[in-house]
Amino acid sequence: MTGLLSPPSYTVDPWDPGYGVARGDELDGRESSATLELDLELPASEWRPVTPGGGPLPGSVLFLDGVRRIDARVWVHADEPEPQPGVVASLAAGLVCCDSSARILDVAVDRGLYAETGEDIKTRHATYTFRHTPGGLDKLTLGVQARLAALEVELATAWRRDSNVEDDLLVVDGPLRGRTHLARTVGYVKTHQKSYLQPEQAAVVAALEPGQRSPVFGMGTSWERTSWYLRLPGATRAPWSAVVRLECAADLPTEDARALADVTARVLPTLASSPHKDPRAPQNLVPIGGLERQLRHRLGDAGLLYRALRGALA
Secondary structure (H helix, E strand, O other): OOOOOOOOEEEEOOOOOOOOOOOOOOOOOOOOOOEOOOOOOOOOOOOOOEOOOOOOOOEEEEEEEEEEEEEEEEEEEOOOOOOEEEEEEEEEEEEEEEHHHHEEEEEEEEEEEEEEOOEEEEOOOOOOEEEEEEOOHHHHHHHHHHHHHHHHHHHHHHHHHHHHHEEEEEEEEEOOOOOOOOEEEEEEEEOOOOOOOOOOHHHHHOOOOOEOOOOOOEEEOEEEEEEEEEEOOOOOOOOOOOEEEEEEEEEOOOHHHHHHHHHHHHHHHHOOOOOOOOOOOOOOHHHHHHHHHHHHHOOOOOHHHHHHHHHOOO
């Protein structure tokens, strides 16, 4: 609680909480125009599809993902003359390991009230921890996203600390922003909301065969990273069908980034999903799709939680 003179009260907004929820890949919304360094692996004028070479593969591949759900929007009535907006959200993060088989290593569930002022909300079925989040509705949603990213980092850091494994590869579903300090880690971006490359380099991406990647390149927006494109199997005739973008920390030496790109091009295509099982195939990799289903189940019944929340705040 943040120094309230009297306990707050709440009004649940009847607007469907599923509307207006930010679902972009970036934690701070749409990216600004990117600055590119296209000559990292090959000169920009010599770009061509890259077929990955040989070399050792990681002993295991970890997949880190999270889901979020806005359970309700509320108005916080406290000391201010006007009520303040708040968001009540449920989050779940999980970690999957793929070696000889795929298994879920750990799952964490987190429920919170995101608002300028407030206190924990206890209902019959769940407790929502107050998380001080200044700003309007857009800032509240970004606060939810930032908390989910932090929950994912906590999960991966704890597992690596306790397992003492040194030859794994961690694949984060989504951009790597805020997680570039994690070793042996790549961000996995399934959708392309913006075109970053120049036409000549974009044509190289369109020409990729399944299992081939683009050269690695540097990219800077509100943060720096090294990136590359990869085509998965199952492509249609569309130029960028089955293409995903991967990224790693910008401070990784180019040779290490190139080796990491080769590893992803050898490992990830084997885990591509099929259209008859996943409508987001092939980009939604099989371990990620399975983990997402489990995480949504762990969020609990939305209707039950909503009714309990309204009852607790009545």
